[in-house]
């Protein structure tokens with residue numbers, strides 16, 4: 506199953522904005538409450554473990570099997586205004602974010618105005634006099650009585666683009682299924698927008714030409730953004746890496762020079778705080794981010810198209826977490842560009858049923874793809890991008906060699 510999201514602007518039928526803002530506020534409060542409650546329980550649990558050598562059972566203390574159940578019970582008494590369906594979905598999504606964050610040893614932090622979460626099975630999409638309408642039981646019964654709301658939430662979807670209509674029609678026909686979605690409020694340049702982030706799932710496109718045993722090794726480095734090859738295919742796929750570092754260093758230089766200017770700027774920018782003083786620097790940061798978005802999407806698409814056309818069932822990438830400093834990447838590029846590119850490759854591959862595997866190995870760059878000999882001296886330090894095996898003396902391009910090693914690795 507593949508899950509995708511599409512973003513649609515919505516307008517509301519017979520619903521006051523004040524009620525929607527109340528639900529945004531409630532969602533934020535629920536997420537904060539749930540996060541605090543989970544944190545409390547976790548720290549109690551680890552203290553208990555230190556003292557007693559075993560973990561406490563939630564059921565013995567609170568009578569609930571799961572922390573989510575306990576939080577739901579507590580919050581449903583607090584009159585949040587959210588329907589039980591939304592409350593359950595909000596607590597659950599908070600729980601998942603907590604789990605994700607704790608893998609990185611942090612806690613989720615909820616800013617104000619969190620998007621409203623809607624359970625997929627209770628979203629009712631239908632066609633009404635040329636419009637696509639979604640109904641959802643957002644408000645609790647009590648809230649509806651207190652605020653004299655007679656309808657459940659009704660949203661009219663703005664479908665200017667044809668591919669959106671296409672998705673909605675497929676949902677209506679039962680080919681796609683609605684999943685947990687979100688309603689988001691965005692204020693941009695004094696204009697308010699409400700967006701429905703509609704999530705839907707469907708079976709993968711399924712490509713009969715894809716052979717799961719065919720593995721494409723993809724190497725990323727500064728010389729080449731992407732270098733892909735396989736033992737079984739004579740041709741290679743290559744994108745020169747020059748574009749990213751050149752653009753990035755040019756932009757970095759502009760930012761640095763503006764920062765210098767800000768240090769000795771004219772009177773107009775002095776005495777109005779840091780923000781005014783450095784204001785002119787920001788457009789370049791945005792340009793960088795925008796550039797990354799476009800270029801990485803383009804690279805990822807080109808790579809996956811190549812894999813699809815040639816029937817590769819698996820794309821194998823190096824896990825960049827284990828990357829060594831001797832690769833001589835500028836640090837910001839590793840985090841800033843290549844991780845993002847990797848994510849985009851994963852997404853593009855998933856859509857056409859190609860598996861992506863990350864291989865963490867420090868020896869990829871120093872292994873000979875012909876004889877398998879591993880030696881740090883295999884890399885010719887004198888000549889950039891030249892690989893010379895100290896055992897079989899074969900001379901190759903470093904990037905080609907590494908992609909070959911990746912593609913033929915036994916994992």
Ligand SMILES: [Zn+2]
Pocket residue numbers: 873874875876877878894895896897898899
């Ligand atoms: Zn060799």
